[in-house]
Amino acid sequence: MNPQQLGEAVGNGLLSLDSRIENFNIVKGFLNLELKKSYWNHLLSEIANNESFGVSKYDEKSENVIIEYPSPNTNKPLHLGHLRNIFLGFSLSRILEANGHKVYQVCLYNDRGTNISKSMLAYLRSEKKLTPESSGIKGDKLVGDYYVAYNELSKKALEELKAQGLSEEEAKKQNPLEKEIADLTVRWEAGDEEVVALWKTMNGWFYEGVEQTYKMLDLKFDKFYYESDVYNLGRQTVKEGLEKGVFFQKPDGSVWIDLTDVGLDEKLVLRSNGTTVYITQDIALAYQKQKDFEFDRSIYVVGNEQDYHFKVLFEILRRLGMKASDKLYHLSYGMVELPTGKMKSREGTVVDADDLIEDVIKIAKETANEQGKLSEVDESKKEEIYKQIGIGALRYFILKVDPKKKMIFNPYESIDFNGNTGPFIQYIHARTQSLLRNAVQMGLAIDVHEEENNNYTPNQKESQLIRWIAQFPLVVNEAGTMYSPALIANYVYELACLFSNFYHDYKVLKEEDTHARQFRLLLTAQTGRTIQKALYLLGIEAPERM
RNA sequence: GGCCUCGUAGUUCAAUGGAUAGAACGAAAGUUUCCUAAACUUUAAAUACAGGUUCGAUUCCUGUCGAGGCCA
Numbered sequence A: 001m002n003p004q005q006l007g008e009a010v011g012n013g014l015l016s017l018d019s020r021i022e023n024f025n026i027v028k029g030f031l032n033l034e035l036k037k038s039y040w041n042h043l044l045s046e047i048a049n050n051e052s053f054g055v056s057k058y059d060e061k062s063e064n065v066i067i068e069y070p071s072p073n074t075n076k077p078l079h080l081g082h083l084r085n086i087f088l089g090f091s092l093s094r095i096l097e098a099n100g101h102k103v104y105q106v107c108l109y110n111d112r113g114t115n116i117s118k119s120m121l122a123y124l125r126s127e128k129k130l131t132p133e134s135s136g137i138k139g140d141k142l143v144g145d146y147y148v149a150y151n152e153l154s155k156k157a158l159e160e161l162k163a164q165g166l167s168e169e170e171a172k173k174q175n176p177l178e179k180e181i182a183d184l185t186v187r188w189e190a191g192d193e194e195v196v197a198l199w200k201t202m203n204g205w206f207y208e209g210v211e212q213t214y215k216m217l218d219l220k221f222d223k224f225y226y227e228s229d230v231y232n233l234g235r236q237t238v239k240e241g242l243e244k245g246v247f248f249q250k251p252d253g254s255v256w257i258d259l260t261d262v263g264l265d266e267k268l269v270l271r272s273n274g275t276t277v278y279i280t281q282d283i284a285l286a287y288q289k290q291k292d293f294e295f296d297r298s299i300y301v302v303g304n305e306q307d308y309h310f311k312v313l314f315e316i317l318r319r320l321g322m323k324a325s326d327k328l329y330h331l332s333y334g335m336v337e338l339p340t341g342k343m344k345s346r347e348g349t350v351v352d353a354d355d356l357i358e359d360v361i362k363i364a365k366e367t368a369n370e371q372g373k374l375s376e377v378d379e380s381k382k383e384e385i386y387k388q389i390g391i392g393a394l395r396y397f398i399l400k401v402d403p404k405k406k407m408i409f410n411p412y413e414s415i416d417f418n419g420n421t422g423p424f425i426q427y428i429h430a431r432t433q434s435l436l437r438n439a440v441q442m443g444l445a446i447d448v449h450e451e452e453n454n455n456y457t458p459n460q461k462e463s464q465l466i467r468w469i470a471q472f473p474l475v476v477n478e479a480g481t482m483y484s485p486a487l488i489a490n491y492v493y494e495l496a497c498l499f500s501n502f503y504h505d506y507k508v509l510k511e512e513d514t515h516a517r518q519f520r521l522l523l524t525a526q527t528g529r530t531i532q533k534a535l536y537l538l539g540i541e542a543p544e545r546m
Numbered sequence B: 001g002g003c004c005u006c007g008u009a010g011u012u013c014a015a016u017g018g019a020u021a022g023a024a025c026g027a028a029a030g031u032u033u034c035c036u037a038a039a040c041u042u043u044a045a046a047u048a049c050a051g052g053u054u055c056g057a058u059u060c061c062u063g064u065c066g067a068g069g070c071c072a
Helices: A003-019 A035-047 A080-099 A114-125 A137-165 A167-174 A176-189 A192-216 A235-244 A276-292 A304-319 A353-370 A379-401 A422-441 A459-481 A483-507 A514-538
Strands: A023-026 A028-035 A065-066 A102-109 A224-225 A253-257 A268-269 A297-303 A328-333
Touching: A003 A023, A003 A028, A028 A035, A028 A192, A028 A253, A028 A422, A035 A459, A065 A080, A065 A276, A065 A353, A080 A102, A080 A235, A080 A297, A080 A328, A080 A353, A080 A379, A080 A459, A080 A483, A080 A514, A102 A167, A114 A137, A114 A192, A137 A167, A137 A176, A176 A192, A176 A276, A176 A353, A176 A459, A192 A353, A224 A276, A235 A253, A235 A268, A235 A276, A268 A276, A276 A297, A297 A304, A304 A328, A379 A422, A379 A514, A422 A514, A459 A483, A459 A514, A483 A514
Parallel strands: A065 A102, A065 A297, A102 A224, A297 A328
Antiparallel strands: A023 A028, A253 A268
16 A cells, blocks of 8 residues: 555545544645634634633642752842743743642752852951942842952952962962951851851842842742751761662762762762762752652753753762652753853853843833833833833743753843744734724624634634644643743744734724624634733733733 | 763744744835734745765764863
8 A cells, every 4th residue: 555545545534533524635645634614613612611721720640849940149149141040940830830730939049158258258358348228239239249349359469479479370379368268168167156147147138139139020939948058968868878878988988979880970979077068968958848848840940051960969869769859850951142152250241130121121111112102001000011021022032942052142132022022922912902902892792602603614814823722732731841931932922923914814893794703803812812821831921002 | 081062044043753944133125094013025045064874854873073061
C-alpha cells in the first residue's frame, strides 16, 4: 500500500467514524482533515460556557510546588538580570497555579559574607554616615553606593601600595582593607554586638528599599529565608551522610562526596576546620524547605552560570535520599547582555531595575500623550494605565524569549510599543473591551447558547480564531511542563494578530445580519477573555482602554 | 586544559525530526467620511562551515570556526 492509498483508507475511516469531519485531502504524504462549519459554533459555545477555561482545578494530581527567586545579595540594588529572574519566577508561579498546583514563592536573601562587610566598612569609613532618612536615598541604593565606595577605597589603597614598588599580586595580598573586611566578617561570626547591630541596620535599609521594588512589580513572597540563618546548618546532614556512606572523610578531616561516576567531580561539603561551604548551606536549606512546605516539587530560578552547582546539589540530595528529590528543577536562564556585552558594575554599565522601570513608564506616558490617547480618562487612572503599559512592555520583551537562551537588551531601543510587544497585545485587548462596551450601549446582549449561534456559518478567519482560542489550555499545560512563559507569550501574540486580522476585515457592531453580529460579539468576548488570561499568566495587566 | 550552553534576514526573536523557515524593528511603497492607525496591506532580506543518520534535518550525531559560561 503506498502512502496515497494508506491516506485514503485512514481518511475514509475517520470520515465514517467522526461526525465532525466534513472532508479530507492528501498532500505530499500529509492527511488533512476538514471540519464541518457547525463544529466551530459548537466549540465556541463550549469555550464560552466553561468558567474555568484554561485553568485546572486543584485535585489529586496537583502538587505542592515551591519556587525560589530572585535571591539577591543584600549589598547591591537589583538590576536588569534580576528582572529577568523575577519575571520568569513570577510568571511561572502563575502558570503552575493555572495547571492546578499549589505554589509557594520564597526568596532567599544572601545577607552575610564579604560583600555586605564591604558596604559596612565603607560606611564606617565615610565622614557623613548617610542613612536613607538623612539622605533621601532608597535604602538598597544607599547600601549599593557604599559598596561602590568600598571598591574605590580599595583601588586607591592598591595604587598606593603599587606606588611603593609592590607588584599587582603583592599589593592585593597586603591590601589593608582586605584584612579589615576579614576582620569584620570574623567579628560578625563571633556575634560582636557593634558589628551585628550595624549589619542589621544596613540590611534593614536594603530590605526596605528592595521591597519597594517588589511591590512595584506585584511580588508577594510566602516566606523569606536568610543565608545568615542557614549558613551554619548542614553539619548534622553531613554527619548523617557520613553514616550512610554517601560522604567520605579525608585524613585532614574534611568531608567530600565522590560524584565522578556520574561525570561530576569530587566535591567538598565540609572543610577540615568544620566550617560549611556554599553547597552545604544549600543542602540544609533544601531540607528546611521540605520541612516548611512539604513540597512535591522544588524549583530554583537561577542563572545558567550555576548549572554545574545545581547538578551537584541535586545529585547529593538524591543520594541523601531526600523526599521528592527527583522533583528538583533548576530553571536555568541565560544572561541578559547589553549590545556592548556583559553588564559590569566596574564599568558602570549595570542597568538598574528601578531606573529601567521608571523609564518604561515614562515612555508609555509620552507615547500615549503624543497620540492623544486616554483623553476621557481621569488623571489617577491614567497614571495606573501608563504603569501597566510600561511594565507590560518590559515584561513581555523579556518573557517572549526562550528562558534558556541568553538575550541582548538595548536599554535605548528594546522597549518598543509597536509590533510583537506587550502594548500591542494590550491594545488588541482594549479594542475587544471597547467593542463590548459599545455593544452594551447599543443594548446588545451576548448569547452564549449554541443553538442561537448555529444559525451562522463562520468564515475562515473566524474559524481560525476559534481554533486558536481552543488551543489555550494545551499551551498553558505545555508552558507548565516546559517551564517556559515564552510559549504563552508567543501564543498570545498570535492570538492578538488573528483577532486584529479578523477585526480589520469584518464588521462586528455594524454588521446588519443579526446572527453574524451575535456570533462575532461572542467571538470578541472570548478573544478578549483569553488574551486577558494569557497576559495574567505573564504577569501583565490588561487595561480596559488605552 | 576539562566540562556545559549557544550560532537563523541589517537587528531582536519564532519554528514536538515534517508541508513554501514565521514574525517584529529598521528600509521602500501604500491604507483613515468605516466598531481605537499602539492598527492594516505590499516589497526586499536568513538556517556559520564541512560531513553523517533519515523517506525527510534549523532541530539528532561528528568535526572545523566563532561567542559566552563553569571548574582548576
